[in-house]
Amino acid sequence: MIQRLRHGDEVAHLLTLTFAAGILLLTSMLVYELWVNSHLSRAKFGWLFFWTRTWDPIFDNFGASPFIYGTLITSIVSLMIAVPLGIAAAIFLAELAPRKISDSISFLIDLLAAVPSVIYGLLGIFIVVPLMRTTIGPLLINTLGHLPYIGRLFKPPNYGVGYFTAGIVLAIMVVPFIISVSREVLLTVPRDQREAALALGATRWESTWQVVIPWARTGILGSIFLALARALGETMAVTMVIGNDPKITASLLAPGYTIAAVIANEFTEATGDLYLSALIELGLVLFLMTFILNGLARLLIVATERGGGPSS
C-alpha cells in the first residue's frame, strides 16, 4: 500500500476522482439551490403558477403561463424555419458536396455557432426588427393573414418586435447545431445502403429521402431536440427582440415574453422575496425543460450512432 502510494497512483486516482465527483456535486447543488430558493413561490402558488396569466409584482401575484407560452411559441417558430433548412443543408454536406467543399462549409458553420448570442441580439434589434416592421410583417399580414384558420396568426398590429422576430433570430442561432449533428449522423449511414438503392434504379434524391434519411432519423430527431433545448434556454437575443410584454396573444407578430427574458430583465429589480422566488421558480421550470430535452437528445444520438437502421 505504501509502495503504491509513493508511486502516486492511488493519490492521482483519488485526486482526479474528487474533481470528477465535484461535477456531480456541482450539478446537484444547482438543482438544490433552484429548488430551495423557489420555496416561497412554490408554497404560495402551487401548480396554479403554471396556469395563472397575471404577472403583478406590485400585488405579489405571479403566474408563469405567458412566459411558458412565449418560450414554446418562439421555439416552435424557430424550429419551423431551422429544421427544413438545417436538414437540407446537412443532406447537401453529407451526400452531395465533395469532401473538401463539405469540410470547409462545415468549418464556416461551426464558426457561425461560435458567434455570441448578444451579437445576434444586436443584429436582431438593428436589422431584423426594422425589416420585420417595414417588409416581412406587412407581407405576412397581406398574404397569410387572409387565409382561414392560420390567418389568426398573422394579424396587425405589427411593431417589428414579437414572437415571430424572436423565432427568426433563434432559427439562425440553432441551425448550425442541427446541421453539424445531422451531418455527422448522415455520414455514419453505411455506403451499401445508398448503393443498393441506386442499383435498384432510384435517383439520388430518392435514395437519400427514402433510404438514408429513414436510416438516420433517430439521430436527426436527436439533433432537433438539441436545437430545441438551446432555443428554449436562449436569453439575450430573444430578450432584445421579443418586445417584453407578458401577454398571451394569438398573433405571432404581437410582442410577447419568454422565461429566460423575464429572468434577465427583472432579476436585478426584484424587490420582494416572493418576487425573487417566483423568478427563480421560472428558472427551475426552464432548467427542467432543457434537462429533459437534452437527456432525450443524447440518448437518441447515441442510439443511432451505435446501431442505426430502419427498424430502430
Added chain:
Amino acid sequence: MIRLRLLWRKSLNAIMLSLTGVAAFAVVSVLFLILGYLLLHGGKSLSWDFFTKLPKPVGESGGGMANAILGSLKLLLLAAVMGLPVGLLAGVYLAEFGGKTFSFVIRYTTDLLNGVPSIVIGIFAYSLVVLPVKHFSTLAGGVALAMMVIPITVRSTEEFLRAVPGSLREGAMALGASKWKTIATVILPAASGGIMTGMLLALARVAGETAPLLFTAFSNRFWSPGWGQPAASLPVMIYTYAIAPYDDWHRQAWAAGLVLLMLVLLANLGCRLALNRRGSARSA
C-alpha cells in the same frame, strides 16, 4: 406514361438536390452578413478612445469601454483559474481511471451541465456568491463563467487523451513507469496541444456570454478595483448600450460588438485550424 413518370422523378431529383445546396449556402452566407454588418457599423465607430477611455455620463457623447475590456479579461481569468483545473482533472479521470458505470454517470451529467441555459447558471452563481454577501461582484461573475467552462473542458480533455496511441502508454508502462508517471510524463504531454486548444475554445465560448453576468458581475460605469465589486464586461455593455435610446450608445454598441466578435472568431479560427492540421497530420 412511363416516360412522363421518369421525367418527373428526374426533375424532382434535380430540384430537391439544388434546394439542399441553396440551403447550405444560405446558412453560410449568414456568417458573412454578420461579419459585414459589424465591420460596416462597428468599423465607423471604432477609435482609440474606445480602448482607453471610461464611458461618459449619459448625454455626453464620446468616451470608451476600457473598463469593460479589463472587466472581461478579469472575468475570463477567474473562469480559467477556477474552471480549467477542474475540467482537466475530471477529464483525466474519465479517460484514464474511470470505471464503466460511474464514468457514464459523470459523462452524462457533464453533458447535461453543458446544456443548462446560461441564465440558469447565472441564478445559481447569484444564490451561491451574491446572496450571502448581498452585493454583486467580479468573483460571482467568474464563478458563473467557470461553471460553463468546466463541462466543455472535461469533454475535450477526455477526447484528446483518448486519441493518444495505446503504444505510447504501453511503452511507458513497459519501462516500469507507474500509471501516474505514465499519465503525467507521457500521455498528458502528448495530448497537450489538443487539450490547450480545447481550453482556449472553452474560454472563447464564455467570453461572449452575457446572461450569466447580468446579476452576478452586474455592470459598472467606472473601474472596478479588486474582485469584490460589480464589474463591467463587453457583452453586458453591448446589451445595455443596444437597448438604450441614444444614438451615440448604439454606435458604441456596434464598436464593442465588432471587437468581441473579432476576438471570439479569431480564437475559434486559430484553434480549429490548429486542430484540423493536427488531425490530418495524424491520419496521414
